[in-house]
Amino acid sequence: MADARTPGLPDILRDAGLYALVAFGLCIPIIAYRTDAGPTGLELTPRWKLVAAFCAAIFALRVVQRLILARRDARRALTPSPAQATEAVQGEPDAGQRVSKLGLYAFLGVALTLPVIATTASGGLGPARYWIDLGILILTYVMLGWGLNIVVGLAGLLDLGYVAFYAVGAYCYALLSTTFGLSFWICLPLAGLFAAAWGMVLGFPVLRLRGDYLAIVTLAFGEIIRLVLINWTDLTGGAAGISSIPRATFFGIPFTADETGFAARFGLEFDSMHRVVFLYYLILGLALLTNLATLRLRRMPIGRAWEALREDEIACRSLGIDTTTTKLTAFALGAAFAGFAGSFFSVRQGFISPESFTFLESAIILAIVVLGGMGSQVGVAIAAVAMVGGPELLRNLGFLSAVFGEGFDPNEYRLLLFGLAMVAMMVWRPRGLISVRVPSVSLGERRAISGAHVSEGHG
Amino acid sequence: MDVFLQQLINGLTLGSIYGLIAIGYTMVFGIIGMVNFAHGDVFMVSSFIALIVFLILTAWLGISSVAFALLIVLVVAMALTALWGWAIERVAYRPLRGSFRLAPLISAIGVSIFLSNFVQVTQGARNKSTPPMLEGGVVLMQSESYTVFLSYKQVLIMAVTAVLLTGFWYLVQRTPFGRAQRACEQDRKMAALLGIDVDRTISLTFVLGAALAAVAGVLYLLYYGVVSFSDGFVPGVKAFTAAVLGGIGSLPGAVLGGLIIGLIEVFWSAYFSIEYKDVAAFSILAIVLIFMPSGILGRAEVEKV
Structure with missing residues (x-):
């Protein structure tokens, strides 16, 4: 949608804040507390730092996404393309693509x-x-x-x-x-x-x-x-x-x-x-x-x-x-x-x-x-x-363990990312x-x- | 006879849990015509939420009243799982509305893989077992060789299921939301023309389905006392079988199907072989879909050319 109205910064921040809030809701209590088998049954280890980092990441990503989208929409509004003559069908790529x-x-x-x-x-x-x-x-x-x-x-x-x-x-x-x-x-x-x-x-x-x-x-x-x-x-x-x-x-x-x-x-x-x-x-x-x-x-x-x-x-x-x-x-x-x-x-x-x-x-x-x-x-x-x-x-990717600390095994996240990729590719x-x-x-x-x-x- | 009675009690308990999950499948299928493959994993996530909240309440806050703790666990788990249901619909299914038919199914499989691995990564791959939350029960029948035992857990599970289903039935049949939901199920375009916010109704359907799955998750944890990240798939498929057996799209059908599947599973394990109980469930699924795809209480689909 190439709407004439471009959202201001407060709008974007509020929207991103909402996203972070939802992310926070999804994080608790699954990420916030880890259950480990202890001597007297399950024990909880709090990980609130991780939750904070996660929510902050969601917030930042959303702000960046909104800014990029706003710029793209502004650019599109200036130069109407023939593709805009009819409403774009969601997710259908054009037929111009060829494998050489x-x-x-x-x-x-x-x-x-x-x-x-x-x-x-x-x-x-x-x-x-x-x-x-x-x-x-x-x-x-x-x-x-x-x-x-x-x-x-x-x-x-x-x-x-x-x-x-x-x-x-x-x-x-x-x-x-x-x-x-x-x-x-x-x-x-x-x-x-x-x-x-x-x-x-x-x-x-x-x-x-x-x-x-x-x-x-x-x-x-x-x-x-x-x-x-x-x-x-x-x-x-x-x-x-x-x-x-x-x-x-x-x-x-x-x-x-x-x-x-x-x-x-x-x-x-x-x-x-x-x-x-x-x-x-x-x-x-x-x-x-x-x-x-x-x-x-x-x-x-x-x-x-x-x-x-x-x-x-x-x-x-x-x-x-x-x-x-x-x-x-x-x-x-x-x-x-x-x-x-x-x-x-x-x-x-x-x-x-x-x-x-x-x-x-x-x-x-x-x-x-x-x-x-x-x-x-x-x-x-x-x-x-x-x-x-x-x-x-x-x-x-060995450098990842340098970023996320010791004991970080990227391979653990293989299927997690795989699932996300399946959703992402269906959406895009x-x-x-x-x-x-x-x-x-x-x-x-x-x-x-x-x-x-x-x-x-x-x- | 006494063995039969005991298995009947066990089967109805298990069937209640399947019925609660099955409602989520049947409502979503009814309204947008997709098999929400991730629903079983939403159920598993809710079990984990319940486990952690229960541990916080009992171990850290020192709440000793089990009834009070269970009530809080139930409410919190329902709220947080409903949020998961809402977020999943928003991120993975809503952008695909109007896309080609396979897209939501693939996306749902992706969500399912994501959820189980998310829990595995954040909580570890081991089985988590809780201390027994509720013990005791009543002896119904006593003979020298066999005792028929009805535990308080089973009473609670059946009671909670019955109360919630009544409330839910009221919600769908008697409230404006229920009317909107049933209207969207019949004809989404027409409902939109008549001023129903279809997107919101679909969102709420997912939220409700997830909340009922959360109830099932809490009850599952209460009943078995153990949960692991891979526990979503098989109960999910069985609940889907229940939804299909009862007639997909029909709410009483989902509950009826759940009870039947629970009974079949329990009796099969008791009288035939416990190893092949999942094979039995999958076979029923295939047989029902092939020979009576409209289920017990469903309406037959008419193909228009």
Whole structure:
């Protein structure tokens, strides 16, 4: 709103004071008193200084925000822009945004050469381990994000229990390899198949559901699978999980130091990092496979049916599209990719437990898809880097403990900030980072459109 | 029979708590059509507020009358939790009104993650247990092998729930606010045209929902005597199940659903397996949503083309 009236300083101060007062109300008593177990039960430790600091920070932030807003409004009032002709739709970014081809290739180039870059930058394979491990972690989430993008972004079915299929894939490899001694390369497709089958099984009952209800039922299914994994101790080892899962081999050649190992066969000096680099390229390959499959499927009748379903289910049915098959294939394919990723997770970790498959993981994957801009493949990749890599940065911010005193562990605040970021991004960019879509099919010239024109589906 | 009676008492107690939380879900869904995912965590925050206020009152101020202390705890917890409810709506949901459908849900999940981690960071990850606040009870039935025991805690929980629900029902059915609230539920645009401040009504709905969740939080702490930062999720999902089972949008339905879920959980643990009690709750949720999405007392949704 470019109101003519600019608020004066007393107004701003009073407003900020109100904010500080609310902050004060929220702080007591949760921040003001810390409960600790003492010898005679719980004891309270007052922390009023912290409350004061917190309220002061809120006050200052609000004043600054109001001043900035006032200046922006004043500037806008002077130069009316064409965008102001109609009332601005809240939170809908303009369609002018584009991802340049160059940026795309640079992104891919970095992904392909990360082990080399990391090794040169940190001077040796050993020290580069941290970066390559981080790369593996990010790529796992990129792959999961792309998999979920099929279900949420293309077919418009909101799935909050996606991590269940990830768990199915992980347990599939862990159980098959520890019980029957099957190799990773046999288990990988099997894990995908199992997960897809589970996708169908869980997808079938929810065909009729839409919107929030679908989300809640998929959440319930995800939780049921996790609870069964915890309680079915005979099969899954319960909460203790499954350990000593066989490591990955280079297509049958193990990464060991002896002469049948990878290093000896290829005439290299043994280095335990070979396995890590191999895992990196493995997950990169799997992720790119997911991307390729999605891009190709979008052009195929089934992919078009997904997108049609997302836009309007009733119109879709009237045009003779079988919505049952369409929904089930979306669930099954999304689940299959989660199954691949799960099986990779278990071969990489060597240990899995139900702890890794909580609802929080589903929420993180969904947040990646939504932050990326639903349906945008590049967006998902960027969002995964931001959401998974960003918190990792917190770990390394040593100077923070200098500011906040000893014993300050930034990692504790990882999820706290993550939750805040989810809210903030919904408020500021509900359409995600990449809000431009290129329609899969178009009449005449193919043009990018704003994400605001793409429906988010009913189911 | 005696085991059955004991489980019935336990189930109704638990069900009262679920019912109180469920009202928050059902009202918010009724008025803005979103699943307030963070509601379970608001309940957990209120439990912590109650815990700290109770400790201040008993350990520092030396108030010995339990009834008086509990009353103050209840009032303070309701007020502060209502403030949380108001602030959450203001910051995380109001800017998203009119945005695309997924946005409030994602935002609510974000708030939920924020709240549980906020409490973890500020209060530590350990379980917090209080000294028993209220002890004793009456023996209802005595046989040589089994005693049916109705504790004062359970009486208090059921009584508080009944009193508050009556008051709440009066508020919604008989007061101007209640009328505005029901009008917004039916048709927000029309209500606005008729001069109802919709934003204020929605805010008040969140405030009321949070206050009732705070009552549930205080009673939960009183009943179990232990609370941890992760205690919001599962009771939250169960209360949501209760709201759906009763028919989402219907207030008596939420209470009825809460009682049913409480009874099912208790009987399931008593007669089948305690490990799978949460699986039972989640399965009921899925089954109800799939086979009777309008619940017991709800109205069926008609899809317009």
